Amino acid sequence: MKTLAGRSSKLMAMNSTLSVIGCGYLGATHAACMSSLGFTVIGIDTDPNKVEMLSRGELPFYEPGLDTLLEQEIKSGRLTFTTDFSAVADADVHFVCVGTPQSKDGLAADLTYVRSAVSAIAPYLKEGALVVGKSTVPVGTAQSLRDQLAVTAPHADLAWNPEFLREGFAVEDTLTPNRLVVGVANDRAEEILKDVYSQIIALGTPWIRADLPTAELVKVAANSFLATKISFINAMAEVCEAAGGDVTVLAKAIGYDPRIGSRFLQAGIGFGGGCLPKDIRAFMARAEELGAKQALEFLREIDAINLRARQRVIDVVRSDLSENLTQYKIAVLGATFKPDSDDVRDSPALDIAAQLHAAGANVVVHDPKGIEPARKRFPNLSFAESVSECVKDADLILHLTEWREYRELDPSVIGQLVKNKIIIDGRNALDRDLWRSNGWKFHALGRTD
């Protein structure tokens, strides 16, 4: 049998084993997708509950399409999960997919999980094994882990292969990514990764070989660019509000220029989630350590514009209702940081709901998938199981996550349930003319009319 350890051998998909360390959002997706390509995959996680659920074919979070893929791959027998790190001994390639959250005492990323994952697998790595980091890390981390492995498992190597998957499109982005980026220190590591991804490369996917630091930087640069684009349009929204313009028309007009492009120019309450906010902060912290603080100073402003968007919505609520919100019921549509996800990490929607609640308003939140995670984070907020229950007798509706269900609401039906027909569209996703023609007072960020 040909194995990855052989220098010139080609990886045979059906008889090669991969391990995935960390089975959260990224790891569970990667494990199921790699299994669907024909590999035997061992998923390792320290959380026994998560391992138990995944082993039963149940996803601990919501991601369209991943539930059926997971079930199918578990049934195939190729995909297994365990808490036992010694299980990685069978694998040739090890993907490290653990989290790198913002540290509790600053902007930097907390690397505890990445470091302990690499330490935990080191004793079990076989001759020629390749450890492949996928987690988003500060530049320089990969080299330091490679140095660490040179001592603890000198017969193994380490590469970095950042992921760019979006929640809501995780399977699609893993199996048909718009590029594959690998940071390697030698040709052999690149060849192994080319073998692993051969079916994806065969689709014509661009392949980019980089050195370790560049591969790490690609990920944070991409997320910083995306965050900048969103904050740019939200800055334009502020100017439009001051000047009497309409940011949705402005975005459409500038987006036709192919150098600018129309995507990620949706003005509103800004970005959240487990990646963009913490990645730009960690990038700033790392640049400062490297003596390049000034180069990323603009990201501080990107972060500030983003957080200001949340405040601007609250200002509109106060101007529509009153400075004192204690008498009012506010119906919040949306808790997750974006639609088609149950992720409420750093969700602008939930932050706004919590701030209004803290200001004394009677806030009731609805979300198609995110109620349970939102309740865990903010147990004092009130939640409704249906839109009708949420908006009943409301003085104002806040549309904060653009779920399809909300975009398809019938304003005449909703109008019969509320106390006041006032709606604020925090995502610029509703049909303003339709709502207005049904007698609603309609506000949106960046649109003065």
Ligand code: UDX
């Ligand atoms: C992001 C990156 O897109 C992905 O490549 C990376 O791997 C992980 O981080 P994700 O966190 O799933 O993915 O969300 P994304 O689709 O990028 O949206 C981020 C946030 O920006 C959401 O809160 C979304 O509502 C907001 N957003 C997006 C806007 O406010 N306006 C836009 O025009 C686009």
